[in-house]
Amino acid sequence: MNPAQAERPVRAAQPVIPVYRPDLSGKERDYVIDCVDSTWISSIGAYIGKFEAAIAGVTGAKHALSVCNGTVALHLPLHCMGIGPGDEVIVPAFTYIASVNTIAQTGAVPVFAESLRGDWLLDPEDVERRITPRTKAIMPVHLYGGACDMAAIMDIAQRHGLQVLEDAAEALGTTIGGQHVGTFGHAGSFSFFGNKTVTTGEGGMVVTNDDALAATMRMTKGQGQSTTRRYWHEVLGFNYRMTNISAAIGLAQTERLPQILAAKRRVAKIYKESLAGMPVTFQQAMAGVESADWLVSLLLPPGTDRDRLMAEMQAVGVETRPVFYPAHHMPMYRREEHFPIAEDIAARGLSLPSFPALTDGELARVCEALVNSLR
Amino acid sequence: MNPAQAERPVRAAQPVIPVYRPDLSGKERDYVIDCVDSTWISSIGAYIGKFEAAIAGVTGAKHALSVCNGTVALHLPLHCMGIGPGDEVIVPAFTYIASVNTIAQTGAVPVFAESLRGDWLLDPEDVERRITPRTKAIMPVHLYGGACDMAAIMDIAQRHGLQVLEDAAEALGTTIGGQHVGTFGHAGSFSFFGNKTVTTGEGGMVVTNDDALAATMRMTKGQGQSTTRRYWHEVLGFNYRMTNISAAIGLAQTERLPQILAAKRRVAKIYKESLAGMPVTFQQAMAGVESADWLVSLLLPPGTDRDRLMAEMQAVGVETRPVFYPAHHMPMYRREEHFPIAEDIAARGLSLPSFPALTDGELARVCEALVNSLR
Ligand SMILES: Cc1ncc(COP(=O)(O)O)c(CN[C@H]2[C@H](O)[C@H](O)[C@@H](OP(=O)(O)OP(=O)(O)OC[C@H]3O[C@@H](n4cnc5c(=O)[nH]c(N)nc54)[C@H](O)[C@@H]3O)O[C@@H]2C)c1O
Ligand SMILES: Cc1ncc(COP(=O)(O)O)c(CN[C@H]2[C@H](O)[C@H](O)[C@@H](OP(=O)(O)OP(=O)(O)OC[C@H]3O[C@@H](n4cnc5c(=O)[nH]c(N)nc54)[C@H](O)[C@@H]3O)O[C@@H]2C)c1O
Numbered sequence: 244m245n246p247a248q249a250e251r252p253v254r255a256a257q258p259v260i261p262v263y264r265p266d267l268s269g270k271e272r273d274y275v276i277d278c279v280d281s282t283w284i285s286s287i288g289a290y291i292g293k294f295e296a297a298i299a300g301v302t303g304a305k306h307a308l309s310v311c312n313g314t315v316a317l318h319l320p321l322h323c324m325g326i327g328p329g330d331e332v333i334v335p336a337f338t339y340i341a342s343v344n345t346i347a348q349t350g351a352v353p354v355f356a357e358s359l360r361g362d363w364l365l366d367p368e369d370v371e372r373r374i375t376p377r378t379k380a381i382m383p384v385h386l387y388g389g390a391c392d393m394a395a396i397m398d399i400a401q402r403h404g405l406q407v408l409e410d411a412a413e414a415l416g417t418t419i420g421g422q423h424v425g426t427f428g429h430a431g432s433f434s435f436f437g438n439k440t441v442t443t444g445e446g447g448m449v450v451t452n453d454d455a456l457a458a459t460m461r462m463t464k465g466q467g468q469s470t471t472r473r474y475w476h477e478v479l480g481f482n483y484r485m486t487n488i489s490a491a492i493g494l495a496q497t498e499r500l501p502q503i504l505a506a507k508r509r510v511a512k513i514y515k516e517s518l519a520g521m522p523v524t525f526q527q528a529m530a531g532v533e534s535a536d537w538l539v540s541l542l543l544p545p546g547t548d549r550d551r552l553m554a555e556m557q558a559v560g561v562e563t564r565p566v567f568y569p570a571h572h573m574p575m576y577r578r579e580e581h582f583p584i585a586e587d588i589a590a591r592g593l594s595l596p597s598f599p600a601l602t603d604g605e606l607a608r609v610c611e612a613l614v615n616s617l618r
Numbered sequence: 619m620n621p622a623q624a625e626r627p628v629r630a631a632q633p634v635i636p637v638y639r640p641d642l643s644g645k646e647r648d649y650v651i652d653c654v655d656s657t658w659i660s661s662i663g664a665y666i667g668k669f670e671a672a673i674a675g676v677t678g679a680k681h682a683l684s685v686c687n688g689t690v691a692l693h694l695p696l697h698c699m700g701i702g703p704g705d706e707v708i709v710p711a712f713t714y715i716a717s718v719n720t721i722a723q724t725g726a727v728p729v730f731a732e733s734l735r736g737d738w739l740l741d742p743e744d745v746e747r748r749i750t751p752r753t754k755a756i757m758p759v760h761l762y763g764g765a766c767d768m769a770a771i772m773d774i775a776q777r778h779g780l781q782v783l784e785d786a787a788e789a790l791g792t793t794i795g796g797q798h799v800g801t802f803g804h805a806g807s808f809s810f811f812g813n814k815t816v817t818t819g820e821g822g823m824v825v826t827n828d829d830a831l832a833a834t835m836r837m838t839k840g841q842g843q844s845t846t847r848r849y850w851h852e853v854l855g856f857n858y859r860m861t862n863i864s865a866a867i868g869l870a871q872t873e874r875l876p877q878i879l880a881a882k883r884r885v886a887k888i889y890k891e892s893l894a895g896m897p898v899t900f901q902q903a904m905a906g907v908e909s910a911d912w913l914v915s916l917l918l919p920p921g922t923d924r925d926r927l928m929a930e931m932q933a934v935g936v937e938t939r940p941v942f943y944p945a946h947h948m949p950m951y952r953r954e955e956h957f958p959i960a961e962d963i964a965a966r967g968l969s970l971p972s973f974p975a976l977t978d979g980e981l982a983r984v985c986e987a988l989v990n991s992l993r
Contacts, residue, residue, distance in 0.1 A: 265657055272654050275863075279647050282640055284819035284867065285812025311686050311820065314841070314857035340841055340851045347854055350725070437660025444659035444861040445686065466689070466715055467950075474942050476715045479722055479950050482689035486819040488650075488863055492659065567849050575842075575854050 259560035260605050262538070263438035264598045266506075267492070269499045274491035288487025290494055295448070297497040298433070301415070302423040304450035306457035309485035309493075310464055313412040313434020316447030317345040319483055320430040321380070323459045324406050326351045330379040335365045336569040337585035338384040342410045343570045351379065355571050355578070358585045361527040363387070363540075363566075363592070366584075367395035374399075380406040385414035385424045387526055387594065388440075388507075388537035393419055393427035400428075408432065412447075415440045416504045416535030425450050430460075435489070440503060440535055441496040443489035504535055506599030510606065511536035514595060517610040521617060538594040540566060542587075547617070549593065555616040561609050566592030634935035635980050637913070638813035639973045641881075642867070644874045649866035663862025665869055670823070672872040673808070676790070677798040679825035681832035684860035684868075685839055688787040688809020691822030692720040694858055695805040696755070698834045699781050701726050705754040710740045711944040712960035713759040717785045718945045726754065730946050730953070733960045736902040738762070738915075738941075738967070741959075742770035749774075755781040760789035760799045762901055762969065763815075763882075763912035768794055768802035775803075783807065787822075790815045791879045791910030800825050805835075810864070815878060815910055816871040818864035879910055881974035885981065886911035889970060892985040896992060913969040915941060917962075922992070924968065930991040936984050941967030 278284050291309055299307040310316045326332060328350035334342050336355035346353040357369040365383045381400055383391035393409075400407045407428030411417070415433050417424045425431020430453070433439075435446035451457050459478075462468065467480025496503070511534075515525060524542040528534050543549060553563050569589045571578050596609055653659050666684055674682040685691050701707060703725035709717050711730035721728040732744040740758045756775055758766035768784075775782045782803030786792070790808050792799045800806020805828070808814075810821035826832050834853075837843065842855025871878070886909075890900060899917040903909050918924060928938050944964045946953050971984055 265659065267654060267657055267659070272651070275650060275654055276647070279642060279650055279867075282642055283812075284640065284642070285817065286820055287812065312857045312859070340843075340849070340855075341857065344841070344851075344854055344856070348856075437658075437662065442660065444863055445661055445857070445859060466719070468715075474715070474940060476719075476948050476950075479719055480715075481719070481723075482687045482716065482820070484687070484820060486864070488819055489861070492654075565849060573851050575851075 260596050260609060261562045261598070262564050262594065262596050264600065265437055265442045266503065266599050270495040271492050274495050275488055278488045278491050283487050286484035286486055288490070290487050290490035291485060294490035294494040294497065297494055298448050298450065301497060301500060302426055302450050304426050304431070305452040306450065308449045308457065308460055308464060309490060310447045310449060310483040311485055312445045313432060313436060313447040314341040314345060315481070315483045316412070316432035316434065316449050317341060317408065317410060318348055319460050319464055319481070320408050320432065320449050320451070320456070321345055321349050323456060323463055324380065324408070324429065326379050329377065331375060331377045332380045332382055333370050333373050333378060334382040335384055335585065336571045336582045337363065337567060337589055338386065338410070338570060339412070339567050340570060340573065341412070342382055342384050343576060346382070353570070353576065354378070355580060355582065357582045358588060360584050362389050362529060363526050363588050364389055364391045365396065367392050367399060370396065371399050374403055378403070378405060380408060382408050382410055383428070384410040385417060387540045388414050388417050388535040389526055389528055390414065390417050390419045390424050390532040390534065392529060393424070397427055413439070413537045414535055416500065418533045420531045426452065429453055430456060435493055440507065440537055441493060441500060443485065443493040446485050446489045446493060503599050507536045507597065510597055510599070510601050511539045513603070513606045514539045514610065517606070518613070521614060536597065538564065538597045540592055540594045542591040543593055544617070545591065547591065549591065552616040553593070556612045559612045561612040562596060564594040566594060635971045635984060636937045636973070637939050637969065637971050639975065640812055640817045641878065641974050645870040646867050649870050650863055653863045653866050658862050661859035661861055663865070665862050665865035666860060669865035669869040669872065672869055673823050673825065676872060676875060677801055677825050679801050679806070680827040681825065683824045683832065683835055683839060684865055685822045685824060685858040686860050687820045688807060688811060688822040689716040689720060690856070690858045691787070691807035691809065691824050692716060692783065692785060693723055694835050694839055694856070695783050695807065695824050695826070695831070696720055696724050698831060698838055699755065699783070699804065701754050704752060706750060706752045707755045707757055708745050708748050708753060709757040710759055710960065711946045711957045712738065712942060712964055713761065713785070713945060714787065714942050715945060715948065716787070717757055717759050718951060721757070728945070728951065729753070730955060730957065732957045733963060735959050737764050737904060738901050738963050739764055739766045740771065742767050742774060745771065746774050749778055753778070753780060755783060757783050757785055758803070759785040760792055762915045763789050763792050763910040764901055764903055765789065765792050765794045765799050765907040765909065767904060768799070772802055788814070788912045789910055791875065793908045795906045801827065804828055805831060810868055815882065815912055816868060816875060818860065818868040821860055821864045821868060878974050882911045882972060885972055885974070885976050886914045888978070888981045889914045889985065892981070893988070896989060911972065913939065913972045915967055915969040917966040918968055919992070920966065922966065924966065927991040928968070931987045934987045936987040937971060939969040941969060
């Protein structure tokens, strides 16, 4: 059975150096036990509000709404912004599939745009070219801890009257000029899957400064239920609630976010120094961007057989990840379109083990494995 | 802040006798600690497969697929059965809103049907009257631990070539002639919210005997990802995955299901005996049905001011629940239709505290509060 499958059992032989491993060495265990001992394990409980406040604090957003994963953290704001059939949403072709699926799920059409060569992220000029009378929103995606050019994107959005939802699933801790990603647009979404900078196991958060949108989202994620009358549902809603246990883990993680980020930045720095002489190109960042270095990612030299390289690294105990296939190549979104930069990044990109507890020795082993496989 | 809201904080003053309180006195704590200590807290982990196997065992279903709540446990099979725009799905007007919302979420139209007077559940004759050329499926809902007339419903479905999805969110442990609900139709869905017979905090499960449907659902709940190629997505999918921690709790709960069910049946028996002389009518069960007695529910005498009665009971420390408002009264589904039986049940129904650990003294207090408020 493939580990990528939904129910993904623990691997029989866990690779010695995984791509990710959460660091649960803070108060995670105590807080989780507190949930179980208090019997508050559902989406009722004190940790939920505390975790939301912690993420509001970290991001500087006025509202933070916890949800059960980073995918529904995209669907909820799209739905509550009123995006649906007949609308178009511009999204990079090079992204994780959830960015695109959640648009399609509303009934709107995802319109793909090209990426920039340096930072692999949404190209604002191409966004502007793809605007039509049906365009309702833009979804920039801050991949691998990077940050899109939000000044340019917000300028376009304002000129054309478009909504902006930032997919910051991979970018907790990333700032542009000191402002946290996810707070430039009308809403921003984070993921707390087990491989993220802050994890809750599965989990997500939507942030916004818009009071009305926040209120609509809060009602909608809780089955559309009235705030004053139980079992009376005023709008079509979903069950997108996070549990108290997930929030407890997230709170403990967020309490240590500065240390986690420092550890991840150290990892990125060591990789860059160690591989400086090699023919690989790291994802870059625009001026002013402080990347959270979620997954350290690079382009292999043109012509490299990435599958072979990954298999070789795996054989010496180093797990890696290819970057994402471009969405316009997937069966359900296939189109006669070309995005040369996105396609090139997708074909050559590789993500290295990037969890905070990586030791100098492990980092050296990863670099050695990569160097050997590149020969 | 209203406790019914999504983030629902712990009440300042928890009512002395709540409607529900999970019994986590088995291996829940040990299993959860095992997840945290092993660091497997996301939707990867050994408890997920074990919990799925346990529910397959309890229900006798061939496949059991864990998901993050009982609402997506309805949306997933509806979506994977191919239900969408242009289709109609017949559902009782008297149900919890998630049954209806998940149909609407696919783009299909929920068509409401009447309930039966005795067991409050979907009336098969009315279902048959509401079939049109657009009808694709029937969703019987086994409310409060009861069981719909599945023989009649399956007969109708077969004659008209319709799919059947059983909403068994409230009916884990309920059988008809020894066969578990959820296994009569093409698929069945369970909820494991904090007030359910087996809880995982938030959680759900889909069961089916259909291999192809199971395979489609397994792929779809895991982002539609290929089973052999990571980040390659073959169909539009969702993130509906359950966490290892939730599954760990669910496994521990399911290990004690016989004891939990016995305790709940004792609670129901005591209520029925204690209130035998009162002008209330308990939800009934058809011959052959063994109810799991999820929430013991009854009709108050006609003309009772239910809000006043509930407030009075609350004032003496007894939490209760009204039954559900009928879906055709909600703003987003309002229609010029009438379902006299459903409307009458909805107006007069009341659910009593029904958690397994209720003591004789607490049960007597609930009955006393009800009797006093009925005067
Ligand atoms: C731009 C963007 N938008 C939206 C989303 C949606 O967010 P969400 O997944 O719905 O929360 C995402 C999230 N994409 C993630 C998804 O979360 C996806 O599930 C994930 O795919 P993957 O690489 O196949 O993930 P994996 O193999 O299951 O886990 C990656 C590594 O993390 C480790 N890991 C995961 N969970 C745990 C855990 O609980 N414990 C330990 N020890 N390790 C864990 C695994 O062992 C691997 O080493 O990585 C993708 C990049 C996104 O990137
Ligand atoms: C027919 C049908 N179809 C689909 C669904 C959807 O399933 P899901 O909720 O998505 O899993 C459902 C689920 N409906 C439930 C929902 O799960 C809903 O959230 C729930 O509404 P509620 O009555 O407003 O729930 P509550 O007030 O949050 O909790 C009910 C009692 O349980 C207690 N409780 C809940 N969680 C916990 C917990 O973690 N700890 C403790 N100690 N008590 C808990 C509360 O204190 C209350 O006494 O009850 C409804 C009947 C359904 O009934």
